[in-house]
Amino acid sequence: MLTLGIDCGGSGIKGSVLDAEGEMVAERIRIKTPYPLPPERFVRTLKRIANKMPEFDRVTVGMPGMIRNGRVIRTPHYPTVGGPYTPKDPGLVEAWRNWDAQSILSTAFDRPTRVLNDAEVQGAAVIQREGLEVMFTLGTGLGCAVYNDGRLAPHLEMSHAPIRKDATYDTWIGIHKLRELGPRKWSKRMLEVVEGLRPVFLWDHLYVGGGNARRLTEFLGDDVTIVPNVAGIIGGVRAWDLEIGD
Incomplete structure (x- = not known):
């Protein structure tokens, strides 16, 4: 059983084909996330990756966002005019709302x-259940x-x-704040x-992963493991075995 795993982010969309053990059998491909990004363009972008892959x-x-039963309830970046932290396009907000991505x-x-939140797929690659x-x-x-015991x-x-009064977790420790503060100060903020x-x-x-986890300089604790960003792709195999809670 070969699985095409695609990890969609705000700045890049990555994919590869995996064998039954979660090992890549094709070179990873990364495409810069295009904007503006209506759902139809999103589908075309994912198919560009698929077309460069061996059979799966x-x-x-x-x-990213709230994905429920394969539907997009809310996604933060794709309805914007030019990418993360740019204004929302009302038409794109409506186009993405309740979009049946899985079907x-x-x-x-x-x-x-199978369509899940990207952190859920990444976690599937590393959890011990x-x-x-x-x-x-x-x-x-x-x-x-x-x-909880492997159940999502x-x-x-x-x-x-x-x-904070004027900040969400995204604005407090997101990539813009990393660029503003630099890795050392940003890592102290992440420790907090x-x-x-x-x-x-x-x-x-x-488990802490994602593209910026490698920039951490602080020890976060004995109960914390830093995992490689490639887990966002290789979790594509174990994601099919996840039990999803109600």
């Missing part, structure tokens, strides 16, 4: 397709996924929760976030 049997797509992509690929495990992804913003909990959009959320989740283990 099924598809896993991880994308439409299944038809486009002519393969069984023991106790309460949490996945944070550090990319354009903050992604989050929670698992309902999604939380932590990125849009307030952390982890220490602040530890008593909220009471996780048994926290």
Whole structure:
């Protein structure tokens, strides 16, 4: 069984074909996320990746935002006029609202397709299925996924929760703040976030991944593991085995 895993972010969309063990059997392809990005262009972009890949049997797509039963309830970046932190286009907001990504992509690929939040797919690659495990992804913003004994909990959009009077987690530790502060000061801020959320989740283990995890310079704790960003693709295999909580 070969799986096409596609990891969709605010700045880049990456993909590769994986064998049953989650090993890549094709070179990873990355395409810069195009904007403006109506759903139809999103589908074409994913098919560009698929067309450069060897044959596959099924598809896993991880994308940012609230994805529920394969439908896009809300996605933060794609309805903007020019990418993350640019104004929203009302027409694109409406086009993405309740978009049935899983059904439409299944038809486009002519393969069984599973669509989940990108942090949920990344977490599927690394969790041990023991106790309460949490996945944070550090990319354009903050992604989050929670698992209890391997069972995926309902999604939380932590990125849009307030952390200060005038800041959300996205604006507090997102990529713009990393560029503004530099890795050392940004890492200290990330340590404060982890220490602040530890008593909220009471996780048994926290995994931190995403494209910016490699920029961390602070030790986050014995209960924290930094994982490579490629997990966003290779989780595409184990994502099919996830039990999803109500």
